[in-house]
Amino acid sequence: MAREGLLQLLVITVYLVALLALGLFSNRLFKGTKQDYQLASHSIGPFLLLMSLFGTTMTAFALVGSTGEAFREGVGVYGLLASSSGIVHSLCFFVVGVKVWTLARKNGYTTQIEFFRDRLDSNFIGLLLFPILVGLVIPYLLIGVISSGATIQALTAGLAPDWFPAMLADGTTVNKPLHGGIPPWLGSLVICSVVLVYVFFGGMRGTTWANTFQTIIFMLLGVVTFYVIATKLGGEDSLLANLQKLGASIPTEKATRGEISKTKFLTYLLIPLSVGMFPHLFQHWMTARSANAFKLPVIWHPIFIMIVWVPCILLGVWAAGSLMPSSPPLPTLPNGTVDPNKVLPFLVNTQTSQWLSGFLAAGILAAIMSSLDSQFLCIGTIFNNDIVTHYFGKHGITDRRQVLYTRLFIILIVAITYFLSLGNVRSVFALGVWCFSGFTALFPIVVAALYWRGLSAAGAISGIFAAIISWCILFYYGLQVPVSEGGLSNFLIRVPFGNDSFEIMPVAVMILSSLVTMVAVSLVTPKPRPETLAKFFND
């Protein structure tokens, strides 16, 4: 028997080396132009587009978070986050993605800001959106960087207790589930470095290939892990018998949605609209060889979500059931409750082999890195195109120099994100839903820009201000919720109605604020020039 954590480390290392090789190989196809670096020369076909879009939208939350949330709140989490995304994400690809692709190919855009600036004849909207988009992407990046460090530590526990001791808050008791594992600062540093290398050298082509490879990895490993754990926990001869035995063990409260309010469930449907405003998805859309390449992602995205989420949800509710061994106990938080984010790694560590544990670590890292790479590349691109080239490139900046600027800004953002990740972990996780909410609040602006010729620059700018001001106010109120009551992540607005009150997600107020403001101001302010509108509307 190999030393605890050693095989896991070996598998993770081999996986990361394979990724680096893929990134460096894709660099051999690099044509040296800005368009090739940022958009893979619009060469991505349907399959690669499907895999890269799916990989980019699925983060660590799809594997680790879904299992943990199902453990906490039951099977309703699938409807809350997965089936809703199956409807809304594809809707965004269809209604926003295809349309944006056609306009961007016609008018030559790479970034969202280029599109909005041109559509609304306004430089100011670019200056306004740049800090907002970067500010909303950074918390998203932080979730990935922090999750990667935590995952590596949990799954390599026992490797080197003398070098990497992990103690509980009292400073004397060993924190067994983490003791001896690679510390988060080191794990996150390695992951940031690997992503930086393949994005730096491979650009969008390397990112798309790596995303495809990683998406295949995490989908396959999710299914294999599910099969192995079902067999071990069920203890019967056939998969069907195991599934039936485990199904019967699910507690009633986890098989229903008693712990989720109906109005929260309804307003949660708005969160997936955020993909319509993700700047990194916008850039991925631009890589498509043709608009018809979108057909495959539009059709298969809901099914892919199902393939990844259903096994994770079932594992979560089984872990809450009567067939879950009581020894060793599930990892807990300092307040004594089970740590939901540790449920999946714990199941894998205790119910499968060290090899599979290593492979699952690779799968989780794959899900994380397939989002990180696109986000890093996107921020580098918008910095180069929307700030450097737009404001300082009047006399021409060569392609090679623009690629250099994009790369330098990527290094800067990776460094900033890494150092921020060394701060407070728990508050950053809560920022996840808030950063999605911010993007959702901006969603009416992109839809109106595409389909409403009456949208004025003043209307769009006012809508953006309304979105951000409402976000800030609600965030402030969210910060007032004590940690013992769930803190920022559990903040809901209670709307009184008769003798009752209904819980709604803050995002509902944000999107309503931006929508109403945008429409009202647009109706009373001057429209863009007819020649501008002619570039976007054919009728």
Add this chain to the structure above:
Amino acid sequence: MDGLKFTTSLDNSFSKSMNQSRGKSAVGPRIIAVLVIVLIILHQDYWFWDNDTLVLGIMPLALFYHICISIAASGVWVLATKIAWPEETIARIEHGNRAGTAVSKSDSVSESAGGAD
């Protein structure tokens, strides 16, 4: 009045951009719009909220139902690619690109500067 104008122009713009193939009507996008609304309504399955039935003894009904929603969503998107895909817009853009009319905004700057150094 202004509100009505806003809705109508949005509707026209959406329909035209989603389906501009000659010979095809705007019925396709409207069917898809209705089906998406139906999916969203079906997604709010308050009628199964407290039902703990196990389907085939394997999984809770709430999960099975939402798996069906995922499959149905995929089915709606298959239909969307058949009856509501903006073929003509796409063909026009792709034809324009082949003819070299679309040039990246900043590419044009680079080209005027003499390309890569």
